[in-house]
Amino acid sequence: MALLAAFWGAGCSDERTSLGNSAESGNPEIADVLYFADGAFAARVRVLLVPDDFSVWRDSVDSLWTTWTDSLGRFEFSTLPSEIFTLEAEDSLSGMQLVQMGISKDSERENIKGYLENTGSVRLGAENFADGTTGVVYVPGTTILRPVTVELGNIFVDSLPADSLCPLIFRSDSGDSLEVNEPVLVVADSVTSVQSHSVSLRFRIPLDMTSSGIALDEDLRNFPLEIRLDSSDYDFRGLERLQGAWNAVLCGDTLPLSLSYADSEKGIFAFWTRIAKLRTNAKDTLFLSFEENTEASLQSQGNVFSDGFIAAWHFDEGDSTARDATGNGFDGIPEDLSVADEAVAGGALYYDGSQGAVTIPNSATGALDLTLQTSVTFSVWVKMEGLDRSRVVFGKGASQYHLMYLAGTNESSWLYEIFTDEILDSSSNSARYWYMDS
Structure with missing residues (x-):
């Protein structure tokens, strides 16, 4: 699981x-x-x-x-x-x-x-070549020959000796070429930019709360929204080399934004943002952008999960820790778990069904002491490998609360539950409703 x-x-x-x-x-x-x-x-x-x-x-x-x-x-x-x-x-x-x-x-x-000396790198602007174009960079009169791929409109050439190289030539596999006839000074442990421009990315994310969308029937405030990008949205290879900032803007307002998961090689990114008001029966557009050589604004650095959240775990950090995204300090310790091969978004942890858990060490007192709460809302994504047995998904103490998967569904799919319950006593029996990801 x-x-x-x-x-x-x-x-x-x-x-x-x-x-x-x-x-x-x-x-x-x-x-x-x-x-x-x-x-x-x-x-x-x-x-x-x-x-x-x-x-x-x-x-x-x-x-x-x-x-x-x-x-x-x-x-x-x-x-x-x-x-x-x-x-x-x-x-x-x-x-x-x-x-x-x-x-x-x-x-x-x-x-x-x-x-x-240590080697250096060169970033060569290649806007006339499509991203993904492969070829080699070489320097006549030397044995320097480096296989490269055009990424984000640039060619990144690594492992070059720290010296002045001239000429520097890119030849694509199709035979097209790009030649730099001015000396290129390579500096150890540094990146030398040649004819390159800053990278800007912008993604348009429609929000449809009407009947043709999610059919929202009441306004939602301080709503956490996950934004997922993958290789179908853009070829992100090379982005890990760049320094810059992501921003989310809705109706002219900069939103708090957190990059929860990033795998540039696979082209997978997961962001969380918070929308102050998600309006019923409305259509809006959220813009997610990346600007190289900029710093994140104070607004975008705000905590996405600061209002009303006790804890939030995305399981994006691997199998060594489970960070609490709220900043409330309820970080978890994975035990006998591994990183799952797939996730509904970002990362996930794999449970073998017989052992393993994420333990929250400091949860006996404070906000996670559910006996002190009059009501609590839980939400979780889970994918079952086997459907024949019921399993505990979330448990608090011996008797405070247990959220279970009840055997009987007929499909192995990512399932989502959002459930609000009054915390009464250990004998409280409440219905569970599972919904397949739409």
Whole structure:
């Protein structure tokens, strides 16, 4: 049952010595040292020399220009692949990289960086390509080749060495291309934006309280509304990379809004908002929007479940905790439970029918002491795997209250119950009505 992120120095004493010709000097063409960003020797790191006309589509790096540093970060090459070349180095353990393009035989050592750093990322605007377009990004004259997908009008290229890369080219699987001919400076542990624009998303959510909709026969105040978005609404891949704020607006008023569940990879989002007044026999439109590089307003940060709610559990946090969305502190502890494979919205917990529960440790006193309440309303979503046995869904103490599923329904479906009961005594027998999700 389921309930609801210096080389070029130590080889010679004179750091200003140019790269010489081995036939004239009697030395290797390159013999120097690589370091990590913290100054430690870059030991046992793979080093490549790549000719400037190298193409990842047709070429491979000759073994003559592939080597490994020793325990002190030293490496050497006896020949050069071309007059102008690229030096690449990568540590397979840490993932740190170095790329230095445009090196020539006359390069001064003091102009060469020799430190392996953490990689960075590039965000490349690609508004002329449809979201979901796949392809690769590459840098001619290097071995850099990254498979990418257009997401939210952008191409996010990860694991790039921290250096100035030029040109940077995207080629889609269909053959279309996008080329950046200005140097792109990649910074370690950062995202460099190139020709990109802020992302704005807007969703229109109709609210129909007339007879053609939910046929609301009385006004509802402080009504909590769940808003669900999935991949049929939009391709959300890449949204987890962006910083921004969601807002819900109804009739010009910004509503309190809480993002309860988010899985950008699957494109599933669950929000809760509170509507001050849901009007009988009316039609309204709620707008849900996301704006990159903005902060949530004070109105949207309001507590959705602050008025009249004792506790609310969405089961969106996994199987380690069940947070009380009201802020009243009735957080639950799941025991012998797992995350359900499906949910009516957001997340859910799976109960095997023989053990497992979510226990509310501090519920013996206070608002969850139901003996102090004159009336209480419960609502719950539940999906039964088997219909042959009655099961307790919600229980409070040995005798205060128990909400049960009564065997006898003929379909295995998500069921919803909203039930109001007067709290009288442990012998109170009240009818239960189940409704299938419409």
